[in-house]
Amino acid sequence: MTDKPVAIIGAGIAGLTAANCLRHQGVPILLFEAGDKIAGMAQSYADEDGFTYDFGAHFITNRLAAAIGIGSKCRDVKYYGESVSVRGRNYTYPFGLMSVPRFVASAVKAKFSRSGETKTAAEYFRRTYGRTLADEVALPILEAWSGAPGDQLAPSVGNKFSHSVAYTLYLSMLSRWKGLAVSSGYCRAIAENPQVWHVYPEGGMAGVCNKLAEPIQDAVRLRSPVEKIIVENDQVVAVRAKGVDHKVSAVVSTAPCPMLPKLVSGTDRLKPLEAFRYRPMIFVNLRLKGRGILPDTVLWMPERKFPFFRLTETTQSMPWLAPAGKTIITCDIGCEVNDAHWRMSDEQLAALCLENVSKLYPEVSENYLGCRVMKTPFAYPVFLQAYEEQRVRFERSTGIDNLMSIGRNGEFAHILMEDIYWSTLKKMQTLVDRLRQLEPAQDVQDGAPSCEKEFADELVTG
């Protein structure tokens, strides 16, 4: 194997996982992090009053915790639930919605009339859930989430919903019986089952990152943004950081993929990525007196009259994130950088959210204690139909043999913690195999998981 290191860009969960995996198999690594600390989007923040705010995912699964080796530092999440607010009434997601006759009628109709190819997300949701449920619930949420109308979005955005109704119901029943928040819809890389439930690591997601960083501390270069990825003859040969060129055998980037064309010199293969868009988000955390204000941990708000499309009361699942008798409600506002919401001050945003939340829960105004606002220009990938073809191609490869783009932003996919971990491991194994110049695995065993085929494809197509 080559002596030149693999350069990893970004010390978030994906970058740290990649670094561990490569180090473990004897591949030299260099991990460049632009910021002055590790953890990327996964950082948690605890304030003086005992409130904890997570930027990004709030929990992981017991399976991921065990795989990383932090199970002893994780608390079980006993309950997690989602509801949908429609016309002033709340319905549990997904089964409560089935108590609404007009939703059931349109879903049944869609079930029996489904035919042909779906070309847009709007068509996909209407054909899958029925016109009424799609138009009143699914599409308004999707549009707020994406910042684009449903008929401009690709149907692949619906692939996120992986389980059958029966299996979702089974997991939900088991969750209730066990008194644990069984994971449902949080991992596609490997199957979910009733023995996989949500846990919260000590120190939040940063606890996960710190554990992953332990064995590879020596390879981390903080405050070292990569300025250039130098490609020659369609192969990455070096990266430039702090003005110094480092010869590398490969680059593993976790940077938002639209940034790659700007970083890479010596090829225009990555040019299509410039068009890929991310939906910026504002997360307004309202600190409140009281507990159990919302009907569930998450309350989806599809009605367009509200500025937010989702409210989350994390303390319903993780009571330790706020002091006793107090809570946090997070309001998710989809926006564009520099639009009216983006430019608002924290106080203005808090006032806007309070005014709207109090239309449903009047007590919040008098119980308001303060707010913390977090903004990110890279919250969710927007699956625009305009670049769907390029996105599908990018899903398989960056087009440069030894340049991999991984992680939530790097893959341009709405993936969660477990998926990031397992899919990064899988990709790094393909990289190690390539560096070792091994033939791809062909001898698939009986009972091998279905993703084996996908994995073999990845090896072949690189």
Next chain:
Amino acid sequence: MVIDTLQQEKGPAAGARHRSGNADPLALTHQLCCLCQRNDAEAIAVGEDFEYRTSPDTFAALNCRRCGLVYLSPRPAMSALERIYPPDYHAFQFSAEQFGLAYWVRSWLEARRLLQCCEGLPDDARILDIGCGDGFHIKLFQRYGRPSWNVLGIDASEKAVAAARKSGLVVQHADVQTAALPHESFDLIFLIATIEHVEDPVDVLLSVRKLLKPGGRVVIVTDNTGTADFRLFSRRHWGGYHFPRHWNLFNESSLRQLAAISSMQVTRIETIVSPVNWVYSIRNWLVDRHAPNWLIEQFSLKTPITLGAFTVINNLFQLIGKGALLRATFTRPQ
């Protein structure tokens, strides 16, 4: 059993239930598949030390996509062995006094099985039991084997060796890689319920190969992942995981690969009957569900009725070649 003496904390803040004094997490190390030397595996189970509660850690069992080996990663570092094999570990004290009828039935069955493996051995045969524990199998040889056979035992655990020596047996405290034993000197070597405990099965088999005379045999008995009990309980409670002490678990295919990597010839691989993984899978499930102790205690190595019932059930699976244990005989080529 342990669960009686376990001082359970009421709703521990984080991690798995553990004995008092064992609150610190273990030092853990990440592993590749020992057969493929790759990290291409799927997490198939998450569990904890349901039986001895030696730490608050949780553990993942991974299934190698290439060879089918099931392995524990991360797993306790070698420095943690003392803790994960506590003084009340069953292999240190499997006696008639403690286990009653189960001891006598198992002795009789195991003696028959041992002697089956000894067919064709010369009168002056040298036999080695690696991972001999408290010397249970050596005692069976003394009672039922030919007196002219020379039977030795080694075990890497000081506690096991102390227990064996207490019974008057001569055993070495060593692992097979470093044991002071002459090369090419053994006719038959046993690894009974041992290969799943060792750090590197390939390294162990390579050492075994050196100790065997050309044409000599090694008999490996280990938990079988190609069974109905594994399928049923594989996500968490399967007794064969024995979290966190079983580090590599095989099916027939991965055992064959172990033989190939170690340059041994496969003479025979078959399954044999054992009720233990059924009984302990149910026990682990009950423990996890906080079932009452009187119910949990119906499922242990000391309960002849449940052991008997699952022996009958496993006999039915044995008829279709799905017995709970694998018994492999590998031969060192001439």
